[in-house]
Amino acid sequence: MFMRRKRSDPRLPYPTRLVPAGTEMIEEYLVPDGEKARVLDDLYPFDPVPTLAETMYDLHEEKRFRVGDFRVIRGEAMDMLVSPYYFASRGTVIDWMPPDFRPGETLARRIRGESVSLLTISWGPRPACH
16 A cells, blocks of 8 residues: 655745754754745744734743744744754744733734634743753
């Protein structure tokens, strides 16, 4: 029996580098600063799209960051917009919250081009690991 091949999205036209993440290597795009606004607009899945100067909150890392510091990695079949803390805690764009978001809150976000929304629920701060 043959397995169906997953459809793969086209790659971004930028060079990449391999970044160690635990036992695996992750391919990260080197997006030039002058291209970041376009890449953000292409990959950001929610309305409205933030500006590069805005601040967001990473749920996994529980820290704020400047949107323009985002990173883009290549997954198995697609490019993924991730937080600048991705290699520490694996926060993707789904985990980006408004800067005033507090753990334990709920947030509804409209998916671009769709009539549906995504509801994000945070269970509160993660237990201390130390």
